[in-house]
Amino acid sequence: MIKSTVSLLALMGALMLEGQQLKDREIEEVVISASTFEQKAKEVPIPIKIIEKKQIQQSGSVRLSDILAEQTGLVIIPNHGAGVQVQGMTGEYSLILINGQPLVGRTAGTLDLSRITVHNIKRIEIIKGPSSALYGSDALAGVINIITETPLRDASDLNVRYGSYTTVDIGGGINIHRKKISLNLSANRYSSAGYKLNPDADQYGQTVNPFENYTYSTNINFKPNSHWELGLYTRYYYENLGGKMLIQGGKVDGYSKNQDYNIIPQATWRPNDKVTSRLGLYMSASNNDSQYKFVNSGQLVDETFFREHYNKVESFTDIRWNKRWKSTLGMGIVQQQIEASRYNNKKTSHQLYALGQLAYTPMKSWKILAGFRYDDNSIFGPQFNPKLATEIGVSKFLNLQASIGRGFKAPDFRQLYLNFTNSLIGYSVLGTQEVALQLEKMQKQGLIAQILVSPSKIGVLEPESSWSYNVGANMTPIRGTTLKVNAFRNDIQNLIQTLPIARKNNGQNVFSYQNFAKVFTQGVETELWVKLSRSFTLVGGYQYLEAKDKDIQNRIKAGEVFGINDHGNVIRLKSRDYFGIQGRSKHSFNAKLFYEDKKGWFFNIRGLYRGQYGFADKDGNGIINNKSELAPSYFILNTVLGKKIATHYHLSIGSDNLLNFKNIQYNPEYAGRILWINFKIIY
Template sequence: MKHILLCLFVFVSNLAVQAQSTGSVRGVVRSEGKEVPFASIGLKGTTLGTTADEHGSFVLSKVPAGSYKLVSSAVGLLPTERNVSVAAGQTTTLNLSLNPSANALGDVVVSGTLNEVIRSESPVAVELYSPKLFRKNPAVCLFENLAMINGVRPQLNCNVCGTGDIHINGLEGPYTMVLIDGMPLVSSLSTVYGLSGIPSSLIERVEVVKGPASTLYGSEAVGGLINVITKNPAKAPRFSADLFGTSHRDVNLDLGVARKIGAASTLLSTNLYHYNQRRDVNDDGFTDVPTQQRVSVFNKWTWARPEQRVANLAGRYYYEDRFGGQLNWTPEHRGQDSIYGESVYTSRYELLGQYQLPVRGQRLMLSGTFNQHRQNSAYGTTLYRALQRVGFGQLTWAKELSIRHNLLTGATYRTTWYDDNTPATATTGPNDTPRNAPDLVQLPGLFAQDEWRLTPDATLLMGLRYDYNSRHGSILSPRLNYKWGRPDGSQVWRVGLGNGYRVVNLFTEDHAALTGARQVVVPEALKPERSWNVNVNYNRFLQLNSGATVTLDASVFYTYFTNKISPDYDTDPNQIIYRNLNGYAVSRGFTLNTDVALARP
């Protein structure tokens, strides 16, 4: 009994000594007089840190006595540092004030790291565009609006039917991944259709990453990615309307309605586009641009949950009717040889959702998408019927190991099912009887990303992804990013090195050529197309004495591309032969953006 009392006395004495040699820091984080919820607070050079509550209040306890720099940051605000002295056995009160970003570098981005970060702190160069920019040069759809972005080029591949794709830094459209709310909804069969019909009333911002992003997003993100972030229904205007028309007699109407229902908020957005004028300026009897009638309906729901956990569900339906050809063509001539016309009917629906698992102290995010794209096309007498279904699921775990160390890991699964009416998805059964053979590709994967804050000014990001493709086998894609910048965001350098890959869908990218009686031949095991990219980016923000601001954004890029998979139609007129081409391709260049904002209107 005496020994037990002695041990208890020693234990209590140690606690008392420890309490006398440590102190605490408490306070409230504010910005422009308003409380900042869930701000991050930590002591520089230590592993001691905490997160403010919903009212901006924070407490740092058991802090060894001494002098420190208290670092605080929050999404959308510039980080700040304050000197603080901690006395043993005492509580120091220190209220913190965060300033709003004075330039675009303070905006929030997610595409570079799958985490919400201030743009100036992101080790990956992410370009950010809001609907305000697009309204300065109105267009009927997002596909045309992207032409305003430096290094991004929407290209029209067919003047008759109006299909096209998006090029980034000189690489072809199939190497650009298009995301909606961070999820790959737009497949290779529908790149241009996925961007048409997205109402401006729906877009919160558009994020563009130039260069390979396969480490986080998998196949198709070789040239870069475009991530369309939709509005949060809880913050969207209760009603919005945008009517747009031109002297060519095309009309575009966007309508948006948002409301709150209990703990849920919903946003319903509709896009209608009508252009039915068969314009023929050169008098050749052929349409100069295709006619289009389009309807798109989008509905998004979000739910308020404890601890700001994420829960949302959205769906979109899209239908379009395009025509191009001879002026006297009518729907009765569809598929006939008397009068030439190209008619494309597109029907598509999408479902997507995100749910943060209720695991205390952990950020586990489950997300998933499913889309079906139905194509009904007639190119003269050539009929093309295609159906593609793409399912995607992803589970990510983000952990802040310390104030300077963030870890992100994830597991993904993607399946692509495709069928059409061409010999590409046909085979022969017993007695040479024709049999349908839809194409199915499954792509499970794992990825990890480690972000280190080496110094207050420098960040190192390392990432690695492993995918197993049911057709190509194992695929590895690493990346390395380094960022150095001043704490106020006025000057930032970024260097990125990454590997991208693309698994080619043989039957969706040259569908018009696959009609007829040709036999599809794959004489060798195809390797995925690969690329290595180096990108150096520099941001500079200048505040002039007159009050005007100047922002410079410059990049130098170099991409080395191999294993191009291309169809061979010439070797045998009865066959389409797919193989990896020998050799390589190089895309290199320089971009510079300069923005000037005057102090007066």
């Protein structure tokens, strides 16, 4: 791996000498996440957040999770990797795309965003809520679409960053552009020695173990004539994680190896300036192998494997009927397959879907977007989801937006077919399709002391669904100032949660899954962008969030819930005592100041605040109702200082978590202050 990476980066460095430099041209901001084809951002009536390449580069961040953490309404949650919380909904409800196609390889519902390098990202598009008709399951909270580089000219770059804890990021790319064909090659290596928040711990007590990962990608586009365009995007990722840890006082050593790939060939046909049709294939796979043993005895602690394959064929046709009407029709088929040590055998599913979207502009200042999506899955059956959005230009300085949409999340293979027993602690987790058979086996083996819920009452899992509402305004009160305000509400039904269904003789439980909760998230987001001067730009955002379980609210109103207050007294809870669902902060904000001058100097300082949030139920009533059950708030400050040297060279230094925030109990994802230096060559 290292040799191949070094060889490719050396080739990139050599090609820099042949690079052709062109003057940058201003290109009007476009998006593709609201439809299947590029269109001007100002034509889209749904709220879309766009993070451009320049902002990504100047932040000094190297992982996607670092960039998203600084965006309004997004919170990075460490749970089986760095997942993203959107409008109060966890990472399993957000769809992560690369060039419009989903990434696979989730662990317990979380797709680890720290495994995605930002090196060859052109822009990131964020849609909050299911306001677009294009996406199916897993998009209840929204969509994050990563758009990679498509070469417009010959160019090459090489980037090397070194930071605290022997953290090294090396990336490079080559762009080749000819009259009919363009090619982008990219490679990245990222590694760290890990860190420990407990100063007395040895290598087996590290908070994060050493790791290294590699990402390779290609993007090829061929235009034989004005009517046809052929494209091929490929990506390969490999990660090797160290596995030293302490379990029940014993030293454990092992490894975890992860691989995934994406292959996306597609053909686009434009017979005239009104019709665009695209046929695409998507092939993706994710593999994980892990093994852990006690160092002294050699006893096997855990050995697992996971294989996931996701294949899709889809076709879209976009027709611009006239200046006012535009339509999109699409259909596709998905085949998914999973094989894992925690499933009894190979599991498969297939899905057919069709969608339609209609954009209507009654007048220049009024836009309407309506759509639907129909899915028919071999496991959970049919789903129909409508969407509607509109935007009205009240004046030159004020635009109003509103949208409503229904989304769904299908039960995953884990919730349906999992058959897992923790050999050290002794608990078991069974998917709903395995409950009856596996529980009967445990009873025959004499492992069950008590049945808490009859398997016949578990039933068939229904997809989780939500209605999402967004109402907002975009204001430009004075030149160089933009203010965005968005109020949102998400009502989620059939939320899938774990529940104990049996108690074992060892005192541990057997768990399964069931639809029973109704929850809502609601709040307000504001974002401010101010061009202070030719060199200074100020950006800031704030979110107020409420996330609560409706059933718990009703029980509290009925006087059925008791708890311990902040003074240690048992009380009957009132509505004001219920803080909300765990892991959600009522208040969060970010602020960023960017500076750039004509001499090539650039500087920025970026702060993010997360308010206190529910962490653990300590009084046993199942809810968060006193201050001792909250994790404290925190503030992170990041900064960068850099200089462009002789056009082709960029040198920058920076610090992530400049104020050295640490909290081993609540926030082990923060290693304290990280200092780094970065050198980049661009031709």
